Amino acid sequence: xxxxxxxxxxxxxxxxxxxxxxxxxxxxxxxxxxxxxxxxxxxxxxxxxxxxxxxxxxxxxxxxxxxxxxxxxxxxxxxxxxxxxxxxxxxxxxxxxxxxxxxxxxxxxxxxxxxxxxxxxxxxxxxxxxxxxxxxxxxxxx
Numbered sequence: 516x517x518x519x520x521x522x523x524x525x526x527x528x529x530x531x532x533x534x535x536x537x538x539x540x541x542x543x544x545x546x547x548x549x550x551x552x553x554x555x556x557x558x559x560x561x562x563x564x565x566x567x568x569x570x571x572x573x574x575x576x577x578x579x580x581x582x583x584x585x586x587x588x589x590x591x592x593x594x595x596x597x598x599x600x601x602x603x604x605x606x607x608x609x610x611x612x613x614x615x616x617x618x619x620x621x622x623x624x625x626x627x628x629x630x631x632x633x634x635x636x637x638x639x640x641x642x643x644x645x646x647x648x649x650x651x652x653x654x655x656x657x
Contacts, residue, residue, distance in 0.1 A: 549603045550630045551610075551623065558627050562634030569635065570642050577643075582650045589643035596640050599633040 550559070577585070606626040610619070
C-alpha cells in the first residue's frame with residue numbers, strides 16, 4: 516500500500532473509529548492532575564469531539580505536507596501541550612488555597628478550558644507524529 520493509500524484510509528475512517536481512538540487517549544488524562552476534580556464530563560466529551568473532527572480534517576488537508584513540516588508541527592503541538600499541562604498543574608496548586616468567590620470561578624473556568632484544549636492538543640500532537648512516521652516509513656532509504 517502506498518502512503519497516499521494509507522492517508523486515504525485514515526481520511527475515510529468513520530467518526531466512530533476516530534472517536535474510539537481519541538477516547539482511548541482521553542481516558543489516560545481523565546481523573547488526573549490535569550483535569551479539575553468535579554469537572555463536568557461534557558468538558559472531556561467536547562475535547563474528544565473537537566479532537567476527532569480536527570483529526571479527520573487535518574488528515575485530509577495535511578496529508579501531502581513534507582515530512583519536515585509534519586514533524587515541526589508535531590513538536591509545536593507537543594510544546595503547546597506541555598505548557599498547557601503545566602498551566603493546569605499550576606491552577607490546581609492555586610485552587611487549593613482559599614480565595615474570594617469571583618477569582619475562584621474565573622480560575623475554575625480557565626482550568627476547564629485549559630484541560631479541554633490540552634486534550635485537543637495532545638490528539639493533534641499524536642496525529643502529526645503519526646503522519647510524520649507514516650510518510651517517512653514509506654520513503655526509500657538514501
